[in-house]
Amino acid sequence: MFEHRDRLAATPAHELALDCLAAGIEAARPDRAVERHCSLDGDTLRIRGAEYDLAAYDSLRILGGGKAADDLAAAFEALLGDRVDGGVVVTNEPTADPERVTVRRGEHPTPGEGSVSGARAVLDAAAAADERTLVIAAIAGGGSALLCAPVAGLAVEEMQAATDGLLNAGASIDEINVVRRACSEIKGGGLAAAAAPATVVGVLISDVVGDKLPVIASGPTVPTGTDPAGALEVLDRYDLDVPAVGEYLRAADPEAPADVDVDNHVVVSGRDAVDAAREIAADRGYSTCVLSTRIEGEATAAGRIHAAIGAEAAESGDPLAPPGVVLSGGETTVRVTGDGTGGPNQEFALAAADGLPESAILGAVDTDGEDGSTDAAGALVDAGTVEDPAAARRALEKNDSYGFLEPKGGLLRTGATGTNVNDLRVLVVPENDGDR
Structure with a gap:
């Protein structure tokens, strides 16, 4: 389903995130x-x-x-x-x-x-x-x-x-x-x-x-x-x-x-996509938490909240103990103030990347395969995606998440999927760094 999947699935945690996203789209x-x-x-x-x-x-x-x-x-x-x-x-x-x-x-x-x-x-x-x-x-x-x-x-x-x-x-x-x-x-x-x-x-x-x-x-x-x-x-x-x-x-x-x-x-609906993704994670032995299927608001704010949840899970075991997968759906929006290229799921992922714990992986897609007006469905990120936080912030200010993530190899491309049930987000928090 995802172009260049072998490259994207660099670790078991990356592979799980991709499998959950693919299962959600397929179920819809x-x-x-x-x-x-x-x-x-x-x-x-x-x-x-x-x-x-x-x-x-x-x-x-x-x-x-x-x-x-x-x-x-x-x-x-x-x-x-x-x-x-x-x-x-x-x-x-x-x-x-x-x-x-x-x-x-x-x-x-x-x-x-x-x-x-x-x-x-x-x-x-x-x-x-x-x-x-x-x-x-x-x-x-x-x-x-x-x-x-x-x-x-x-x-x-x-x-x-x-x-x-x-x-x-x-x-x-x-x-x-x-x-x-x-x-x-x-x-x-x-x-x-x-x-x-x-x-x-x-x-x-x-x-x-x-x-x-x-x-x-x-x-x-x-x-x-x-x-x-x-x-x-x-x-x-x-x-x-x-x-x-x-x-x-x-x-x-x-x-x-x-x-x-x-x-x-x-x-x-989006609930079907989230449930299918959760089933994949549970079958792999991960605890799961559906944060909400109704996440709305600014994409950057929602991304940072998801990163904070991942950090809390990795450190304290709340709201779920690693190895765990946090799932959400809904539809975030972007207030366009710059002249860059991107979409809500790419902005969501880039905003989250800077705050993810070292072990976590986050994938976010629009289930129709088209995030904003780009050829990407969304993005797959981890803590290593953002080496220069100031550059990431500038990209978000310019609404240029696509431009930042493309050279990092973080964009997810599926082409038209034949369905459309809003956004699907998968946050994988492995038990330890060895799972990555």
């Missing part, structure tokens, strides 16, 4: 999720305990978007075969090639023309559904950018400016998606409304802390309505001036949730 794959939670018995489709009688429908279509939407569509094709008679999904780096569902390319993390045309194709296909249609909505993280259907009067360039500005300011995904929902025809239940009176079943891969349905891809199948005033508050909070967006929001009235019935099922 859409085909694995569909195998765990979906089944077909005659004409009965079961999804997480809910049952759907396929004999009641003349047509079954798969519509949606997100970084794993193509893999999710392919997994349902494998389950349902020729019962699937069409569909459209939008992703940015296709890793699957379903036969009956068209895969469109959009842009991420900033929406572009492909995101707009792809979203329009999804909405058009939804509008063609009728009461005898079952729509399986394949929704995954990244769908907020990949399914971009600006309301009349707003252009994609204005949504690009709003998205980039909020990302660079370190806004949370919850905050960003308040703005996106207020400015979109497909978010906040728009996809489900377009498909009415069809039966719509959302199958979601969560990249959101707490698996909040309205936030995953901004909720195309979750009727929430819009909150223009709340969106304006977000823009004001980060002192972001996007004139066209602000003008639209000031004139817009709140919209009530669409009157549609939708079943939504989360089939895989």
Whole structure:
């Protein structure tokens, strides 16, 4: 899974960190999720305990978007075969090639023309559904950018400016998606409304802390309505001036949730990745501690806290005695003040490296294989990664974690993984230096 794995796995502790990360990503794959939670018995489709009688429908279509939407569509094709008679999904780096569902390319993390045309194709296909249609909505993280259907009067360039500005300011995904929902025809239940009176079943891969349905891809199948005033508050909070967006929001009235019935099922999330990583560590005889699957905030601060936990474990045996593995998930953010290259997981790892005890290894990845806008999924570091603390601090100030870690051989590269369940972090604290 990881490029140059032999070089990265320099010690048993490094190898364990890599194995835990790989197991977490593997467990989050859409085909694995569909195998765990979906089944077909005659004409009965079961999804997480809910049952759907396929004999009641003349047509079954798969519509949606997100970084794993193509893999999710392919997994349902494998389950349902020729019962699937069409569909459209939008992703940015296709890793699957379903036969009956068209895969469109959009842009991420900033929406572009492909995101707009792809979203329009999804909405058009939804509008063609009728009461005898079952729509399986394949929704995954990244769908907020990949399914971009600006309301009349707003252009994609204005949504690009709003998205980039909020990302660079370190806004949370919850905050960003308040703005996106207020400015979109497909978010906040728009996809489900377009498909009415069809039966719509959302199958979601969560990249959101707490698996909040309205936030995953901004909720195309979750009727929430819009909150223009709340969106304006977000823009004001980060002192972001996007004139066209602000003008639209000031004139817009709140919209009530669409009157549609939708079943939504989360089939895989960051918890699955953390649990799979923990199982690997436990099988190797390590004690384990799941710190949290909800770590948010500044990446550098979170990294330093993880390093402090590692140092405490090595010295006192709290919160776990070595040999141990501390695991966490969630989604940290970066406030961009410099002109360097990097991503949240690389900043997290670099900030942690300077405070790690001599024996510890830390790996941090974005499970989709793309940390920020770089070609790295994250980084693998130890106490030897930072020989010059002042240089590491300068790199963090310039947001140039990639530039610092690349010559050190610390970057982790996987390519597109076909899933997206946020960040996964593994901190290995061996029993003694001989384990490294």
